[in-house]
Structures are given as structure tokens and as C-alpha cells.
Amino acid sequence: MALLSLRGIGMRYGAVQALTGIDLDVTEGEVLALCGDNGAGKSSLVKILSGAQAPSEGSMALDGDATRFRGPQDALRRGVATIYQDLAVAPRLSIWQNVFLGSELTRPPFGLLDKRRMAEASRGYLARLAVDIAEMDTPVERLSGGQRQAVAICRALRWDARIIIMDEPTAALGVKETAQVLDLIRRLHAEGRTVILVSHAMGDVVAVAQRVVVLKGGRKVADRPVATPDGALRAEELAQLIIRGAA
Amino acid sequence: MTGFLTRYGAALAGVALFCGFALASPVFLTAGNMAVVFKETAFLGILAVGFTLALVTAEIDLSVAEVASLAAVVTGALVHGGQAPWIAICAGMAVGIACGAANGLAVTVLKVPSLIATLGTAAIAKGLGFMLTQGVAFVGRWPTSFTGLARGNTAGLPNLVWWLGGVGLAAWVLVKWTRTGAHLVATGEADEAARLAGIRTLSMKRLALTLAGACAGLTAVLLASSLSSAAPGMANDHFLYAIAAVLLGMSMFEPGRPNIPGTLFAALTLKVLGNGLVLLGAEYYWQDIVLGTIILASVALSAAGTGRAPFVKKLNFRTGK
Numbered sequence: 001m002a003l004l005s006l007r008g009i010g011m012r013y014g015a016v017q018a019l020t021g022i023d024l025d026v027t028e029g030e031v032l033a034l035c036g037d038n039g040a041g042k043s044s045l046v047k048i049l050s051g052a053q054a055p056s057e058g059s060m061a062l063d064g065d066a067t068r069f070r071g072p073q074d075a076l077r078r079g080v081a082t083i084y085q086d087l088a089v090a091p092r093l094s095i096w097q098n099v100f101l102g103s104e105l106t107r108p109p110f111g112l113l114d115k116r117r118m119a120e121a122s123r124g125y126l127a128r129l130a131v132d133i134a135e136m137d138t139p140v141e142r143l144s145g146g147q148r149q150a151v152a153i154c155r156a157l158r159w160d161a162r163i164i165i166m167d168e169p170t171a172a173l174g175v176k177e178t179a180q181v182l183d184l185i186r187r188l189h190a191e192g193r194t195v196i197l198v199s200h201a202m203g204d205v206v207a208v209a210q211r212v213v214v215l216k217g218g219r220k221v222a223d224r225p226v227a228t229p230d231g232a233l234r235a236e237e238l239a240q241l242i243i244r245g246a247a
Numbered sequence: 248m249t250g251f252l253t254r255y256g257a258a259l260a261g262v263a264l265f266c267g268f269a270l271a272s273p274v275f276l277t278a279g280n281m282a283v284v285f286k287e288t289a290f291l292g293i294l295a296v297g298f299t300l301a302l303v304t305a306e307i308d309l310s311v312a313e314v315a316s317l318a319a320v321v322t323g324a325l326v327h328g329g330q331a332p333w334i335a336i337c338a339g340m341a342v343g344i345a346c347g348a349a350n351g352l353a354v355t356v357l358k359v360p361s362l363i364a365t366l367g368t369a370a371i372a373k374g375l376g377f378m379l380t381q382g383v384a385f386v387g388r389w390p391t392s393f394t395g396l397a398r399g400n401t402a403g404l405p406n407l408v409w410w411l412g413g414v415g416l417a418a419w420v421l422v423k424w425t426r427t428g429a430h431l432v433a434t435g436e437a438d439e440a441a442r443l444a445g446i447r448t449l450s451m452k453r454l455a456l457t458l459a460g461a462c463a464g465l466t467a468v469l470l471a472s473s474l475s476s477a478a479p480g481m482a483n484d485h486f487l488y489a490i491a492a493v494l495l496g497m498s499m500f501e502p503g504r505p506n507i508p509g510t511l512f513a514a515l516t517l518k519v520l521g522n523g524l525v526l527l528g529a530e531y532y533w534q535d536i537v538l539g540t541i542i543l544a545s546v547a548l549s550a551a552g553t554g555r556a557p558f559v560k561k562l563n564f565r566t567g568k
């Protein structure tokens with residue numbers, strides 16, 4: 001059974017039909033890449049998956065039960081965490097503040113913040129991602145792009161998210177940092193978490209995803225495994241899918 | 248070392264200033280003069296704490312001084328009219344809180360930027376203050392149960408210092424040690440990220456602006472109590488001082504962020520500076536010139552990154568960047 005499934009999802013913004021008839025089944029534990037050119041509808045779909053907006057048409061099911069998210073917080077509570085491209089972290093806040101943003105830990109008797117426990121827990125999450133940062137009080141803006149993505153992922157881990165949606169996580173990163181983020185995704189996969197990776201970067205997709213879904217003009221034009229009987233999907237083929245809607 | 252200077256440089260300059268005045272003026276360190284400085288710091292400090300709380304959520308409250316003036320005349324009118332002090336005090340606080348709440352609604356519901364919304368509130372408060380008093384001050388022999396709030400000492404310290412300490416401590420605990428405080432900070436630092444993380448950012452802004460109003464109300468009650476009088480516009484001299492205290496405070500302790508200890512220490516520094524200038528024979532207008540310079544310099548020159556604070560970005564001060 002699919003962990004999350006969409007049927008006939010459509011999204012209209014006034015006169016603009018951003019998505020049309022999207023069917024999608026997300027399998028537990030897979031890394032699913034969501035590709036498409038600018039304006040293809042990726043962000044619209046992410047917003048629906050993350051609870052940030054309700055679809056104009058269609059239905060959604062989580063664990064086979066029909067559902068609708070009332071907002072990002074609702075989605076988060078039900079195990080769907082989204083790491084938005086530019087909004088993932090608060091740059092001037094510390095690592096632990098970012099990891100526990102909106103879900104801070106307190107301790108009795110006065111219900112004051114338990115900063116030590118949050119710092120320790122943050123260190124633990126980072127260790128699970130094999131990211132080594134000494135000081136949990138460091139403002140996130142002083143971290144490298146890859147480390148920042150790690151902090152954002154830690155927030156998803158803090159919620160024990162089953163599905164982690166990442167919107168263009170490598171878009172602003174250099175080669176080395178991109179490799180680091182791909183490594184983070186592999187670790188999430190190894191932990192058994194489901195990752196939906198929105199990306200333009202064909203190389204990244206081929207490197208970490210097991211399946212790729214391509215959108216074009218708001219429709220799903222391809223849905224196929226990355227590994228095929230005659231070898232892996234090549235970046236050039238994927239480029240053709242994205243540009244022409246067919247390989 | 249540079250880290251130390253960024254954190255404490257401005258505070259050390261304040262200490263140096265204090266020592267300088269102590270050496271240059273024989274009057275400066277006398278108990279009488281120190282009492283004046285600390286009392287003045289209390290009014291300024293409480294008002295500036297309110298401004299700081301609003302600024303923590305990246306909202307600017309330009310109405311604090313006019314709201315305090317209005318609350319002061321409301322309080323004064325009631326005491327003067329023979330009402331029980333507690334009624335007058337509650338009324339003064341209520342005026343502050345109501346104005347703060349109105350600012351909060353204007354910003355979060357009507358979506359008017361706080362810079363403009365609070366300017367509007369300030370003008371309305373000013374007008375109401377004159378309407379209420381017809382421009383005349385309330386002065387009289389008010390009951391000591393009212394004037395005793397701000398006058399006199401408790402446990403060896405002026406009551407006003409206790410008020411400032413209490414408000415400062417409460418605000419500091421709120422911002423640094425509570426979940427609500429963490430949400431206020433997150434709202435100011437990264438509005439959208441905070442909202443997506445489930446923080447009710449609009450409520451946080453309303454809360455911060457309401458607290459700023461409450462601080463203005465308290466400042467008003469204490470001013471009226473201390474002076475046994477209330478006149479329209481009586482808190483207005485604190486306006487530039489409050490802004491300067493908060494901005495200068497952002498260069499101390501937690502560089503680049505509005506923070507309560509910084510605000511309090513900066514308030515004291517500014518009052519020391521103003522007092523010292525007067526003692527050394529500088530004309531009154533120098534205070535404004537110095538204040539203006541501090542306001543400009545604390546954003547333009549700050550090694551601490553005040554210029555990168557979210558509220559500055561929101562105002563788009565840094566043009567071309």
C-alpha cells in the first residue's frame with residue numbers, strides 16, 4: 001500500500017491551471033524525485049503535499065485513509081515535513097533554536113526553556129546525519145550551505161517525520177556541498193524515511209533517487225524507476241523528459 | 248578579543264563615560280544627582296523595554312511616548328478628580344494596553360506596516376490628550392497612596408529602580424526563557440519560517456505590540472505619580488531617548504539583536520550622558536544632537552550587525568543591497 005497517494009489532483013490559481021489530474025503514489029522508504037522545468041507545477045504540488053494549500057480538485061490518502069491537511073503544522077504532526085528552499089532556517093538563530101523552532105522543550109517546575117536538552121538533542125540528530133558541528137549555539141548563518149540543510153533536516157527528524165519533502169535543496173550550493181546534501185538524503189533513506197526531492201539538477205536525481213516523476217505544463221508526463229533493466233536512467237534522457245515530455 | 252569588543256565595547260564606553268563625568272564634575276557622583284539619573288533611567292528604561300519587545304518581533308512602535316503621555320493625563324485626570332488611586336492606575340494601564348492592542352490589530356489585521364500604523368496611533372493619542380485636558384496640566388496635592396508608587400525608597404533603593412528592575416527582569420525572562428519568548432524572537436527573525444513551523448506569528452506581533460503599550464501605560468502611571476502632575480505631551484522627551492536606547496542596546500550583550508539587558512544598560516548610559524552634559528555646562532539642545540548621532544551611528548557603524556537586523560531589512564534601509 002502506498003504511504004501517500006494522490007488522485008486527480010488539480011490546482012487552479014484564478015485563470016492559471018497549475019496542475020491537472022495528478023495521480024501519484026509515494027511508497028514508504030523510497031527517494032522520489034519530482035522534476036520539471038520552471039512553471040511545470042512542482043512548487044504547487046509541494047504546497048499541496050505539505051499542507052500549505054488545499055488542492056482545487058482531487059483527493060489524498062495517507063496510509064490508505066482519505067485525508068486533507070489543514071495546514072503545514074497539521075501535515076508536520078502527521079509525519080509530513082517540508083524543507084522549503086529559502087525558508088528552511090532562521091539564519092540568525094542558533095542550531096538548537098532552528099531544530100526546535102515552534103516545538104521548544106521546557107522543563108519543570110516553571111516551564112522555562114530547557115536549552116541544554118535542546119542543544120544535546122540537536123547534537124544527536126546531527127550525529128545521525130554524520131554532520132560534525134561542535135557548537136550548538138552557532139547561528140545557522142555561519143554554517144555552510146550543506147550544514148544548513150542538515151539543520152533543516154534535523155527539524156524534520158525532531159518531528160520524526162516519515163516523509164521529508166525537500167524543495168531544491170542543492171539549488172544554491174557548490175559541488176562539495178551538493179555532495180554533502182546528497183549524502184544526507186542517502187542517510188535518511190538508510191533510516192527508512194521517505195524523501196521527496198524536488199530538483200532541477202539531473203545529476204542529483206540520478207545519484208540518489210529510486211524513482212522519478214516528471215511534470216510538464218501541470219501534468220504528469222513520466223513516472224519511472226531510475227534503475228531500469230538496461231541500466232540506469234541517464235541524465236540526458238531525463239533532460240529530454242523534462243524538456244519535451246518524452247524521451 | 249574582537250568578539251569581546253563587539254559584545255561589550257559599547258557597554259565599556261558607557262562605563263568610561265561614567266568615570267569621565269565622575270572625574271570632571273564634583274556634583275555627578277553625589278547621591279542626589281545619582282538619584283535623579285536613576286529615576287530618569289527608570290522612566291526611559293520601562294518605555295524602552297516596551298519598544299524592545301515590539302522590535303523583537305521586527306515591529307517598530309513609534310507611538311510609545313505619545314501613548315504614555317495620553318495614559319498619564321487619563322491617570323492624572325482621575326486622581327485629580329478624586330478617584331481612588333487604583334482606579335486611576337488601572338485606567339492608565341488600560342489606555343496603554345488598548346493602544347498597544349490597537350497597534351497590533353492595525354498591523355496584523357489591517358496589514359498596515361507598523362511604522363505607519365503606530366505613527367497614526369501616536370497622532371491620535373496626542374490629539375486625545377489635548378482634547379481631554381484642553382492643553383492644561385493637572386497639578387495638585389495628590390494622595391500619597393498614589394504618589395508613593397514612584398516616590399520614596401523600598402529596602403534602600405528608590406521605588407522607581409524596583410519598578411525598572413521588575414519590568415526588566417520580567418521582560419528578560421519572557422524573551423530568553425519562555426516558549427512564548429522564543430516564538431516572539433522567531434517571528435522577528437524569520438517570519439515565514441516561523442509560520443511554517445507552526446508559530447502563530449500574527450498573535451506574537453499582537454502580543455509584542457500590546458506589551459509595548461502596557462509598558463507605556465506603566466511609564467505613564469509612574470511619571471504622574473513621581474511628578475504629582477500630568478500634562479499632555481509629558482512623556483514625549485523620552486521618545487528619541489527610547490529609540491536611541493534600544494538601538495544602542497543592540498550593540499551590547501547580544502550584538503545585532505534587540506535585547507533587554509542592552510536596552511537597560513543603554514538607557515542608563517544615555518541618561519548618564521545627558522546628565523553629565525548638563526553638569527558640564529552644555530546647552531540643552533546638545534542632548535538631541537548627541538541622541539541623533541547615536542541613533543544614526545548605532546545602525547550605520549555597528550560592528551555588531553544592527554544593520555542586518557530583520558526590522559532594518561524590512562524597512563529596506565540598506566538600499567542597493
Ligand SMILES: Nc1ncnc2c1ncn2[C@@H]1O[C@H](COP(=O)(O)OP(=O)(O)O)[C@@H](O)[C@H]1O
Binds near residue numbers: 018044
Ligand atoms: N500563487 C500563484 N498564483 C498564480 N499563479 C501561480 C501561483 N503559484 C504558481 N502559479 C503558476 O502556476 C504554474 C506552476 O507554478 P509552480 O508550481 O511554481 O511551478 P514550478 O515550481 O515547477 O516552477 C506557473 O504558471 C505559475 O505561474
Ligand SMILES: [Mg+2]
Binds near residue numbers: 042043
Ligand atoms: Mg518552484
